[in-house]
Amino acid sequence: MTSPGGDHRIDLLLRDLAPQVLGVVVRRCRDFAASEDAVQEALIAATDQWPREGVPEHPRGWLVRVALRRVTDTVRSDISRRKREAVAADELPLAIAPVMSDESDIDPNDSLVLLFMCCHPSLTSASAIALTLRAVGGLTTAEIAKAFLVPESTIGQRISRAKQSIKSSAVPFQMPDAGESVDRLSSVLHVLYLIFSEGYTASSGAELQRTDLSGEAIRLTRQVRRLLPENPDVAGLLALMLLTDARRLARTGPNGELIPLDEQDRSLWHRRAIEEGVALVSEALARGSVGEYQVQAAIAAVHDEAARVEDTDWPQVQALYEMLIRLTDSPLARLNHAIAAAMVEGPLAGLRLLEPLESDERLRNSHRLDAVRAHLLERAGQREKAVELYRVAAAKTTSLPERNYLLRKAGDG
Amino acid sequence: MKYMLIMNTPKDGYTQYMNWPRKVLEANMAFMRTFTRKLGEAGELVDTVGLASPQQAKLVRAGKDGKPVTDGVFPESKEFLAGYWIIDVESPERALAIAAEAAAAPGVPVKAADGSTIDHLWIEVREVMNSVQDMK
Numbered sequence: 001m002t003s004p005g006g007d008h009r010i011d012l013l014l015r016d017l018a019p020q021v022l023g024v025v026v027r028r029c030r031d032f033a034a035s036e037d038a039v040q041e042a043l044i045a046a047t048d049q050w051p052r053e054g055v056p057e058h059p060r061g062w063l064v065r066v067a068l069r070r071v072t073d074t075v076r077s078d079i080s081r082r083k084r085e086a087v088a089a090d091e092l093p094l095a096i097a098p099v100m101s102d103e104s105d106i107d108p109n110d111s112l113v114l115l116f117m118c119c120h121p122s123l124t125s126a127s128a129i130a131l132t133l134r135a136v137g138g139l140t141t142a143e144i145a146k147a148f149l150v151p152e153s154t155i156g157q158r159i160s161r162a163k164q165s166i167k168s169s170a171v172p173f174q175m176p177d178a179g180e181s182v183d184r185l186s187s188v189l190h191v192l193y194l195i196f197s198e199g200y201t202a203s204s205g206a207e208l209q210r211t212d213l214s215g216e217a218i219r220l221t222r223q224v225r226r227l228l229p230e231n232p233d234v235a236g237l238l239a240l241m242l243l244t245d246a247r248r249l250a251r252t253g254p255n256g257e258l259i260p261l262d263e264q265d266r267s268l269w270h271r272r273a274i275e276e277g278v279a280l281v282s283e284a285l286a287r288g289s290v291g292e293y294q295v296q297a298a299i300a301a302v303h304d305e306a307a308r309v310e311d312t313d314w315p316q317v318q319a320l321y322e323m324l325i326r327l328t329d330s331p332l333a334r335l336n337h338a339i340a341a342a343m344v345e346g347p348l349a350g351l352r353l354l355e356p357l358e359s360d361e362r363l364r365n366s367h368r369l370d371a372v373r374a375h376l377l378e379r380a381g382q383r384e385k386a387v388e389l390y391r392v393a394a395a396k397t398t399s400l401p402e403r404n405y406l407l408r409k410a411g412d413g
Numbered sequence: 414m415k416y417m418l419i420m421n422t423p424k425d426g427y428t429q430y431m432n433w434p435r436k437v438l439e440a441n442m443a444f445m446r447t448f449t450r451k452l453g454e455a456g457e458l459v460d461t462v463g464l465a466s467p468q469q470a471k472l473v474r475a476g477k478d479g480k481p482v483t484d485g486v487f488p489e490s491k492e493f494l495a496g497y498w499i500i501d502v503e504s505p506e507r508a509l510a511i512a513a514e515a516a517a518a519p520g521v522p523v524k525a526a527d528g529s530t531i532d533h534l535w536i537e538v539r540e541v542m543n544s545v546q547d548m549k
Contacts, residue, residue, distance in 0.1 A: 124503060126456065148501070154459065155456070398414075
């Protein structure tokens, strides 16, 4: 939501209010799709009016009122279209009832209920991401489209398909019951993780204009954390985001080129984010439940706590990747484990760990195995073989900054 | 992930299409319209472009004064870009499935530059380069 005057405080206020307002409107008129459209229109109206006329005394009440009026108008015109069906006035939804005071029907859990709905496992992740950013994040369709570098109409279609799925699967507007809440929360966290990683891209050229998806993912994850302060997976994910995002300024050079962890200027790392992330992950691990996000966050924390690359506690990183492999069986975890093992026991130990990955189907078309082998061969003094593999990896990657990085490695020395 | 689905054509491909039986030509155009509309409705379409006939194509080189020189001759065997879709999908498998759907468009086999007869349509699927996503 970007106001014409670019008033940042109004933008932030609107985006905080968006899910609260939507919660009130959905509970009143029971139609999620219509409510979501109406709230989006109310937000756009506020973006237009508030910078000129000032923020109303009760901004939330203002938005609720405007959104309910929109829903009512829509219902009225639907009814007049069907007038031969002789619709009685009592079919008008509750929306027409006057809105009372501002705080009366705010439920702090609304944002969470909305997230559960927008990230329902029946939706494709592309649809869930778009709907979450709009309904809970308060972004406009245009802003989401810009962030994902696709046309606005494409995002619009993803949102309306998501709403259709919600309607047809009849997901109720309420907290999932205890039996399914673990799975449902894990879909929510997965969608937030995807939004974060989409934003965590090397910035270059036009992409500098991209809406800050990582920042948005962090903001939404903070909201979830406020509502579920005891949940270790939520804390782990928030910690992972903060500890990764803390390195943002250091990880790309002036021309968008990729700077790997061991070459980054660590004075550019965001200390406060690191402190917060470290505290969060330590607390989450102390609770004893060790999930994927906590372990990834712990690895990021070990890196972030090393003032110089040579201070990195590699045996700890190695042990943490072993935990991650047991939790996820991810081939990427195995690759990173081999790198850590090479730091502790020498490059040949790392290369031995890569051997079983040669036949891993999941890495068949990926450049990553070649890139890691090249890196370890180089450290083992086999420069010629390393150069060859850097080039193979560069030809395979679909990432431009990464290709340039790999070609630079092939050309060095 | 984004992919470009590419349609190629021999140099006189457009002339060959225009000589298809009217019913086939109309069926082909209707198929393409529906296909593109469905991609849009699925929230998977990023862009689509159809190019004018390659018979109007020019090969341009820079002359000594930097002005365009357009006396190039195309090699006989060259395939030309006819058009493309850029799609944004969840998996490589989905990109292939969409390409197969496009390739099923009705049409008449065409003559290639070497005189052989080939399917009128095949789709080349290429992943679009993106920015790095690295969560290490």
